[in-house]
Amino acid sequence: MAKANLDKVHASNYGNIETVIATVDLPNGSVVALGDDVDGNREAMHAVAPAADKELLLVVAPEVEYDNKVNWDEYDRVNKAEVPVRAYHLTQGDKFQVELALFDVEPAKNAIVTGAANYGYTAATGTEQTKFIVERLTRFGWDSRKMALLRVL
Numbered sequence: 001m002a003k004a005n006l007d008k009v010h011a012s013n014y015g016n017i018e019t020v021i022a023t024v025d026l027p028n029g030s031v032v033a034l035g036d037d038v039d040g041n042r043e044a045m046h047a048v049a050p051a052a053d054k055e056l057l058l059v060v061a062p063e064v065e066y067d068n069k070v071n072w073d074e075y076d077r078v079n080k081a082e083v084p085v086r087a088y089h090l091t092q093g094d095k096f097q098v099e100l101a102l103f104d105v106e107p108a109k110n111a112i113v114t115g116a117a118n119y120g121y122t123a124a125t126g127t128e129q130t131k132f133i134v135e136r137l138t139r140f141g142w143d144s145r146k147m148a149l150l151r152v153l
Helices: 010-014
Strands: 004-008 017-021 031-037 044-048 057-059 085-089 095-099 112-115 121-123 132-140 145-152
Touching: 010 085, 017 031, 017 057, 031 112, 095 132
Parallel strands: 017 044
Antiparallel strands: 004 095, 017 085, 031 044, 031 057, 057 085, 095 145, 112 121, 112 132, 132 145
């Protein structure tokens, strides 16, 4: 499970948000690429693993408890497989924080990262369509979990 925070993301203000459905569970803060349309759903797209030649979208579901009878931790949102979830188109300059648990190796400040095949983050090689710079390593939330503030390049 992971935590994510939208610090400054244009899509949240201008509605450039997709509905995606993945075949795997996606923690908040995951990145995906868009696949084909979902049959029988006029708005949803299949979420596929990131690839260097594809635009990456940020998966973040609202971390609120809609029904207090449901027993789930609102601070650790995992978006279940085959359930629609929000994915934000990213614009150059957008900033967001994601938990370090989503990185294959803990990044350093000013590292350039991109999406990994496991829907997390990895070091960029320079040929990727979507890249991020680690602006700083932070702590977030009531439990001060380790996060990275990323800016879209």
